[in-house]
Amino acid sequence: MLRRVLYIDLNKGESFVEDRYDLFEEWLGGTGVATQLLLEECPAGIEPLSPEAPIIFSIGPLNALFPAMTKTVATFKSPLSGELGESYAGGRLAMAMRFAGHESIVIRGAADRPVYISIRDDDVQIKDARSIWGIPATVVGYILRDVETGVGRRSIIRIGPGGEMLVKYAGVVVDTYRHFGRLGLGAAFGSKKLKAIVISGTEDVEVPDPRRYREIYKGLYKTVVQTDAMEKYHDIGTPININVLNQLKGLPTRNFQESSFEGAEKISGEVLADDYLFRRVSCAHCPIGCIHIGMLKTSFSREHEYEIRKISYDFELIYALGSNLGVSSPEGVLELIEACERQGIDAISTGVVLAWATEALERGIITPEDALGVKLQWNDVNEYLKAIDNIVKKQNEFYSALAEGVEAASEKYGGGDFAMALGKNEVPGYHTGPASIFGLTVGVRHSHLDNAGYSIDQKAAKKNLSPEEMVDAIIKEDDSRGVYNSLVGCLFARGVYSTEKIIEALASVGIERTEEELEVLGRKIFDEKYRFKRREGFDPERARIPHRFYETISTMGMVDPETIETMMKIYRRRRGW
Amino acid sequence: MESSETPEGLDAVTAPMNPVKDVVEDESKIAEQKKAKRKKMRRLKVAHPERCIGCLSCMFACSRINTGRASLARSAIKVKTQGGLEGDFAVVVCHACKDPPCVAACPTGALEQREDGRVVFHRDLCQGCGACADACLIRAISLDAEGKAIKCKHCGACVAFCPHGVLEMEEVED
Numbered sequence: 110m111l112r113r114v115l116y117i118d119l120n121k122g123e124s125f126v127e128d129r130y131d132l133f134e135e136w137l138g139g140t141g142v143a144t145q146l147l148l149e150e151c152p153a154g155i156e157p158l159s160p161e162a163p164i165i166f167s168i169g170p171l172n173a174l175f176p177a178m179t180k181t182v183a184t185f186k187s188p189l190s191g192e193l194g195e196s197y198a199g200g201r202l203a204m205a206m207r208f209a210g211h212e213s214i215v216i217r218g219a220a221d222r223p224v225y226i227s228i229r230d231d232d233v234q235i236k237d238a239r240s241i242w243g244i245p246a247t248v249v250g251y252i253l254r255d256v257e258t259g260v261g262r263r264s265i266i267r268i269g270p271g272g273e274m275l276v277k278y279a280g281v282v283v284d285t286y287r288h289f290g291r292l293g294l295g296a297a298f299g300s301k302k303l304k305a306i307v308i309s310g311t312e313d314v315e316v317p318d319p320r321r322y323r324e325i326y327k328g329l330y331k332t333v334v335q336t337d338a339m340e341k342y343h344d345i346g347t348p349i350n351i352n353v354l355n356q357l358k359g360l361p362t363r364n365f366q367e368s369s370f371e372g373a374e375k376i377s378g379e380v381l382a383d384d385y386l387f388r389r390v391s392c393a394h395c396p397i398g399c400i401h402i403g404m405l406k407t408s409f410s411r412e413h414e415y416e417i418r419k420i421s422y423d424f425e426l427i428y429a430l431g432s433n434l435g436v437s438s439p440e441g442v443l444e445l446i447e448a449c450e451r452q453g454i455d456a457i458s459t460g461v462v463l464a465w466a467t468e469a470l471e472r473g474i475i476t477p478e479d480a481l482g483v484k485l486q487w488n489d490v491n492e493y494l495k496a497i498d499n500i501v502k503k504q505n506e507f508y509s510a511l512a513e514g515v516e517a518a519s520e521k522y523g524g525g526d527f528a529m530a531l532g533k534n535e536v537p538g539y540h541t542g543p544a545s546i547f548g549l550t551v552g553v554r555h556s557h558l559d560n561a562g563y564s565i566d567q568k569a570a571k572k573n574l575s576p577e578e579m580v581d582a583i584i585k586e587d588d589s590r591g592v593y594n595s596l597v598g599c600l601f602a603r604g605v606y607s608t609e610k611i612i613e614a615l616a617s618v619g620i621e622r623t624e625e626e627l628e629v630l631g632r633k634i635f636d637e638k639y640r641f642k643r644r645e646g647f648d649p650e651r652a653r654i655p656h657r658f659y660e661t662i663s664t665m666g667m668v669d670p671e672t673i674e675t676m677m678k679i680y681r682r683r684r685g686w
Numbered sequence: 687m688e689s690s691e692t693p694e695g696l697d698a699v700t701a702p703m704n705p706v707k708d709v710v711e712d713e714s715k716i717a718e719q720k721k722a723k724r725k726k727m728r729r730l731k732v733a734h735p736e737r738c739i740g741c742l743s744c745m746f747a748c749s750r751i752n753t754g755r756a757s758l759a760r761s762a763i764k765v766k767t768q769g770g771l772e773g774d775f776a777v778v779v780c781h782a783c784k785d786p787p788c789v790a791a792c793p794t795g796a797l798e799q800r801e802d803g804r805v806v807f808h809r810d811l812c813q814g815c816g817a818c819a820d821a822c823l824i825r826a827i828s829l830d831a832e833g834k835a836i837k838c839k840h841c842g843a844c845v846a847f848c849p850h851g852v853l854e855m856e857e858v859e860d
Contacts, residue, residue, distance in 0.1 A: 204742075
């Protein structure tokens with residue numbers, strides 16, 4: 110197995126590889142390893158966008174070897190939250206890292222002018238990127254494809270103007286359709302003057318017992334393609350949840366003022382699939398093909414001339430730039446998604462920021478002058494497009510504040526009660542009840558993917574779970590996902606990779622682990638992440654919970670602040686805090 | 687029934703060269719079928735290239751089943767991108783030519799055409815000159831890390847692992 114960490118120093122323009130066998134032996138790979146590397150590399154209290162703050166990528170022992178083991182984890186100090194930055198992306202990056210022979214990559218320092226990094230196996234070059242600075246994330250792909258080698262087996266990850274301008278929720282676009290979206294990795298790239306990384310390799314992976322490997326593989330492949338465990342991801346895709354949550358009163362609408370949207374049906378996954386979907390693609394080595402690409406056809410003359418834009422869409426994007434902005438046309442949603450893609454900024458954060466700004470203008474907290482005349486109002490796509498442009502350009506004080514995230518903007522202007530962030534991260538599209546709110550608050554990256562509180566709420570709505578049971582479910586997810594994210598698997602396939610299957614798959618590639626060992630590891634990884642979070646000043650018990658959560662009916666009915674407090678007490682006890 | 691849950695061709699993984707699945711009753715039938723099997727050559731066909739989602743499962747199946755490794759470089763089937771993931775995928779497979787230029791180009795007899803039309807590869811005879819790869823206009827042959835040719839055997843392993851019915855096995859008529 111590979112055990113190599115590639116260190117790249119942008120200050121010195123140098124790189125070297127170190128064998129870190131013990132690190133991988135103890136922490137397995139992926140997020141386990143990336144968290145340790147972050148603790149090693151990131152000086153305490155450092156300014157997130159300073160050269161001393163590192164960027165770390167890591168894959169795990171099953172990447173490129175098994176179906177749906179497609180993710181790469183990035184860790185960094187988040188410029189948005191000021192604490193743990195952790196983000197995941199699919200595409201072809203995990204495979205490219207594996208075949209280039211680097212399980213982890215650490216980027217130190219900052220360049221003094223725009224650069225991109227080209228990695229071909231052990232050959233690492235830091236190249237001039239001055240001519241592509243300022244170019245949209247989408248276009249950078251076309252350019253680098255032509256000048257770099259490795260077609261068909263490489264990965265190209267890049268930032269757009271949002272990252273260059275240090276928008277605190279800028280992301281990194283991976284292979285056109287996937288992203289390190291959350292918590293501002295794009296700004297971290299921008300601060301290092303790092304425009305892109307192109308990586309490819311020619312190595313292959315030998316396994317100790319090919320027969321056993323083939324057998325385990327075949328079983329897992331069959332489960333992935335045949336059972337209904339993953340059905341929802343390849344048919345309608347994640348946007349199936351628009352209609353589902355809307356019916357459950359869990360779909361945040363107009364900045365969480367409502368939890369169902371009268372326009373939901375129009376922007377539903379079903380409508381997008383029937384009328385706009387023209388293609389589905391896959392991450393490398395995943396047979397599902399969950400990447401849904403919609404075709405936006407816009408006429409630009411009377412003579413039947415059209416602009417065709419190909420835009421990948423998912424549930425969270427439709428929530429953030431659709432229902433949460435009151436946008437009820439699929440074209441409008443797709444257009445807003447495309448604007449985020451071009452600028453390379455996180456769609457969820459952008460939607461939440463714009464929703465707050467809309468309400469702030471409505472309530473007179475900000476003035477039309479602050480907004481530079483942009484009429485921020487629900488469902489006004491063209492005005493929102495202008496606002497996105499102004500945010501990235503940091504056009505004035507107000508838009509600069511919006512570029513800092515909703516928490517920072519509301520600290521400056523007020524309106525914190527409806528600034529929808531938890532742990533300073535703009536919230537995802539669920540107003541399902543207390544488990545979602547609480548799960549996002551304590552989760553390691555304040556993401557719905559930490560512990561799936563939204564799913565626990567939906568179970569609780571049917572079964573009447575007690576706060577204890579909800580907390581236990583959250584802790585179980587928190588910890589087990591630490592292990593799964595160390596592999597690094599796609600969470601859509603988490604139902605396929607039971608602990609038993611994980612143990613079998615690991616064994617087939619020569620890594621022996623018991624159920625108990627994995628359980629302990631999951632807990633340890635969680636604790637290590639919290640070590641970093643607390644070191645950088647995060648205190649879950651003092652985390653701000655926007656009052657809006659308690660004003661709008663959720664799937665579980667009205668949420669009571671005391672329920673959240675009770676859950677915190679139980680959680681603290683269970684965690685031994 | 688179990689078989690209804692099996693994706694088309696998955697049985698080919700366990701018995702790649704055996705298209706006969708049913709239990710046969712008498713020996714004459716077996717002999718007959720053996721004869722038929724000898725006569726009929728099966729060939730890999732890209733039946734629906736436009737259905738490809740670029741997951742590369744076929745390439746990983748080829749290298750895994752034929753070499754025991756996880757590798758793109760050792761796969762005989764090649765899924766190419768044309769303009770990244772935004773473009774269409776091109777699926778390149780050996781065409782099983784009747785008069786194969788790769789065999790004609792091979793100076794050592796490492797590539798040999800059998801009576802039934804099948805081309806077999808003798809790895810030990812391959813010197814890694816790459817003449818076969820150059821002779822193949824569709825670029826279905828490449829060289830592996832050891833410099834030996836990677837030539838599709840038309841075993842059907844990739845077909846079994848294509849989730850979208852892009853690939854099929856077809857019988858080649860005489």
